[in-house]
Amino acid sequence: MxxxxxxxxxxxxxxxxxxxxxxxxxxxxxxxxxxxxxxxxxxxxxxxxxxxxxxxxxxxxxxxxxxxxxxxxxxxxxxxxxxxxxxxxxxxxxxxxxxxxxxxxxxxxxxxxPALEAVIVPKTSAIQHVKDLKGKRIAYNKGSNVHYFLVKLLEKHGLKYSDVQSVFLAPADARAAFEKGAVDAWIIWDPFLAAAQKTLDARTLADATGVVHNxxxxxxxxxxxxxxxxxxxxxxxxxxxxxxxxxxxxxxxxxxLASVLGLDKSITALYLSRAQxxxxxxxxxxxxxxxxxxxxxxxxxxxxxxxxxxxxxxxxx
Structure with a gap:
């Protein structure tokens, strides 16, 4: 999508x-x-x-x-x-x-x-904790819900917004950059999140639970x-x-929902499994x-x- x-x-x-x-x-x-x-x-x-x-x-x-x-x-x-x-x-x-x-x-x-948005990294990434994002390139949609999530997530873990390199990309472009390794992490929401987890073997670093309401x-x-x-x-x-x-x-x-969104049912099923x-x-x-x-x-x-x-x-x- x-x-x-x-x-x-x-x-x-x-x-x-x-x-x-x-x-x-x-x-x-x-x-x-x-x-x-x-x-x-x-x-x-x-x-x-x-x-x-x-x-x-x-x-x-x-x-x-x-x-x-x-x-x-x-x-x-x-x-x-x-x-x-x-x-x-x-x-x-x-x-x-x-x-x-x-x-x-x-x-x-x-x-x-909150579980419907998250920071994801490649499965083999050396990034294991939120603090490891310092100095890293993070892709996300400027001015979106995940922009706010990023600010509050960094704050919770003792980092400043200026401690990371923001790469402003719409979801489709961010996915391409993530897949090519042009960015170190991607902050995204469902169903894009579920699609990345299903098709790109992405690893979730942190979702918004305990950070923002979304x-x-x-x-x-x-x-x-x-x-x-x-x-x-x-x-x-x-x-x-x-x-x-x-x-x-x-x-x-x-x-x-899969029919409406034009996605595989396994993706929407993952999305709905964590939805409230x-x-x-x-x-x-x-x-x-x-x-x-x-x-x-x-x-x-x-x-x-x-x-x-x-x-x-x-x-x-």
Whole structure:
């Protein structure tokens, strides 16, 4: 599975989605409500395939439209131009979007899933402990959830962020660099992590357990949330239903997710074997976690201004 994009692709996707959303806005003004969902390949895709969200929302007179994107930041661009109302994303991309003035709020969050991101090294690497990363070349996606994980992992083991050589690469390019030996370690998330472990014989140096939470988030706009709290509640309930089903039916879930992602089932099975399941509305404690990430990125000069995220919920907490 390859995720790659540039600024032009981001804007093109967002503008295209906005064009699709134009008729939805007109219909909404005539009295019909529409939930425009932006999604990456994943659990929202599973929800789309099952059609249960449409069935739940039909009695409320709400229709659902779906637009697929190749990465979280692209979805956030679409939200910013008013093209979608709801989407899924990791911890870090919303921070950058909010720093740029996007009107997003956090509608929901998964439970912590720290085992789904890790530092990996080649099986024969001399690196045995986190402290051995000092001076080493580490590949990862800049400004992503694993960027934050790296900072906190180094801190936990008495190292500074400047003690390592960061090599900023998207997952596909990072995998190629790792495979060629051009980097000493790679920090990556599932299912890329499971794919590397299955096909590259990579060794896990450390995952995020005890370091960071690594939640996924569902976002919306303040305006949509104010007018459609009932719709958002149902959407989160349906996502949590899928979470609960996957927790009890991991083999079937691995098969369904493998079909969505275009991966071998053995990869998604490994991914799900260490996953935690559950989705719920955000709390002040969860927003405080995002605040810590925002503060860290500001200190690293990755965002231009300090953020206050304690009010970034659809309703006052």
């Amino acid at each position: 390859t995720i790659s994009f540039n600024r032009r692709q981001v804007l093109t996707s967002a503008i295209a989605a906005a064009a699709l959303g134009g008729s939805s806005l007109t219909q909404a003004q005539s009295g019909e409500r529409i939930l425009r969902v932006g999604h990456q390949k994943g659990w929202l895709s599973v929800l789309k395939g099952r059609g249960t969200l449409e069935k739940r929302l039909a009695p409320l007179g709400v229709k659902v439209s779906w637009t697929e994107f190749n990465a979280g930041p692209v979805q956030l661009e679409a939200l910013n131009v008013g093209a979608i109302d709801f989407g899924d994303v990791g911890e870090a991309p919303p921070i950058f979007a909010q720093a740029a003035g996007a009107p997003l709020v956090y509608a929901g969050a998964t439970v912590p899933r 939640r996924a988030y569902y976002f919306t706009s303040r305006d949509f949330a104010t007018r459609n709290a009932d719709v958002l509640r149902i959407a989160l309930e349906e996502l949590n239903n899928i979470d609960n089903w996957a927790a009890q039916n991991k083999d079937a879930a691995a098969a369904e 399941f559950g989705t719920a509305p955000v709390t002040r404690a969860i927003l405080a976690e995002q605040q810590q990430i925002a503060d860290t990125f500001f200190d690293l000069k990755l965002i231009p201004k300090k953020l206050n995220l304690l009010h970034a919920a659809p309703v006052d907490l």
